[in-house]
Amino acid sequence: MDSDDLKPEDFFDAALAAMQALPTEPRARAAHLAEAGLTGVLAPEAVGGMALPLAFAVPVAQAAGRALLPVPLSETMLLARALAPVAPDLAAALCTGEAAATLQGAGGAALSDTCTHAVLETGAVVTLADAEVTPLGALDLELPLARISGGTVVARLDPAAMAALTRDARALACAEILGAAETCMQTVVDHTTTRVQFGRPLIALQAVRHALARQKLALEGLRHALRRSLGDTGEARSGTTAFLAATQGGVQVAEGAIQLHGGMGFTWDVPLHRYLRRIRRIEAQQGTPALASRLAADFIAELA
């Protein structure tokens, strides 16, 4: 495929359509996403990928956030690229969907039955079949967190590769949060526009309008921060600040959407809780409080 004619945003609709037609059988899901051309977006052509820059994975991750995709696709896309030099067969399998992989962060790994491999913080690439998996909580219903240890080491990524992987994983996590938050925003605008109380739609109340305006501010703030972090700003910290903006803004939008749905928002009858769960899971997975603390510490150290 010629990347000159291709724009990142062109990937969004196709990705979302493929995700919404996901097979129910977990093992078939990776192959389905591979067939839609999503798993190999970043991987080199030698292992069957499209060798596109990270910007092309962003709308795919955003669609995953919208669709609450029960597969760690962002991780799979990134690992198909990262593993190509050290484990080309596995990278190729990730592109075809024969394998699917997750990446363990400071707060654990997002794990589904689709996954066959995991990359641990040490850079060890392990098989999940013989690994020890400890569930870490059930916030995310589709893609819960677990701590993975042991397992047969099939390859290793060096610290430089791990640093790049961590940085890019955070950018795609922002994009997933953006997708989830956009869905919440659309849902709450639709609800407050049609729900009638006191003889008027909720949207007629200034308290409601202002609450929605604040949610929009949070949503656009995180979109701008993400976009900036993907460009050439010359600032190393922009990936971290964008991620902090995303978790903060995403949570604000999702919690706000639940609030404005009233009692319904508190139930499983509307899916808003699933988006909030996903955003909070991503936040926990990345060890966000420590990340914020380190951001400040680095800034202080630079001045002291």
Added chain:
Amino acid sequence: MTAQPAAAPLTIATDFGARAAAWFDGNTPAGFHADRTDYAAPDLAACRAYEAAMHRAGLAGITWPTDYGGHGLTLREHLAMSREFGARALPESVNSIGKELCGPVIQAVGSAAQKAALLPRILDMTEIWCQGFSEPEAGSDLARLRTKVTRDGDGWRANGQKIWTSGAYRSQKCLLLARTGSVEDRHRGMVMFALPMDREGVRVNTIRSIDGRDSFCEVFLDNVWLDEAEMLGAPDEGWSAAIRVLEIERATNRMYRAWRFENELRHLVSAIASEPATRGLLEDGHTRRRIAQALTDIDMVKGYVELAVEALAEGDRIGARGSLMKLHWSESHQNFVKLALDLVSQLPANAGPVARRARARFEQGYLFSRAATIYAGSTEVQLDIIAQRILNLPKGR
């Protein structure tokens, strides 16, 4: 709803930025930097001279046409200069109303003769401008303004009162907004003039503001003569064109503010670290989270500005997006100055000059920051704009 973050790379005018940095470092008088211990607030004459020199060096009027004293470049160069200006604790422009509001309005609606007469004098600092919009009965609700102009021969007579007119006492010109009819006409019959402030019948009172300064003014107009040639644009048309200009201005004025915000954070942290009695505060987890929040907000405001510049440079409409940036900056900067005040208030009595300078700067900064959520459209007005014009929420009545 925009679906994609569209990860287009930003175009930063790096060479122009380097040129600006070199000029600021080589030509800024001693005492101008608010983050240095030799700081002494520069007076009006010093600010005027400095800004005129900035213009001669190609760093003011960057986007203005060369025919009118400008440099004919783009917002990208203006952004590159702004990053460097913001990164240094330099004094605010004493003519930002002229450069960022009146000048662009004159360029949009003025005649060729008006442009030639007015624009170069803004840039060379011979004429400082003030903005005569708000009135006692027309603050956020500008359509209720009462200042009236009536025909008098081949000119007009103006009567009324303006308020919150920043810097009117030191201004040579006022961008006067008045009406030809009555208040019931709302937005109809609005008309703009370039009013010389030394005209008979113009009287200015200063109002002391929260930070102890006397920069705020009220302006009384008692049967003030206005020449037909002083009218900017036709009645109605001039004002509606100006509204479009002001929308862009809201997104692009004081473009340096995110970088100044960062300069303040650096100054604060350096000052707190400079004193053994307060250094430990920077190890505290709560303080660190607040610093991380400030960094996050700084980068978000940078994102708004940079992407607004990109959009305008690509010929896109900016719409009401300036409201998002204004709201985010004003509130997050207020949060930051609360942190700054908390920290400088813990500095010891025998603190050194670095810390004392920071204390003075951030006490003033804290008080002044209360204005940010009030001026240029209060927070409540911005929320209405976002609801109506960005979310396009129906009124639902």
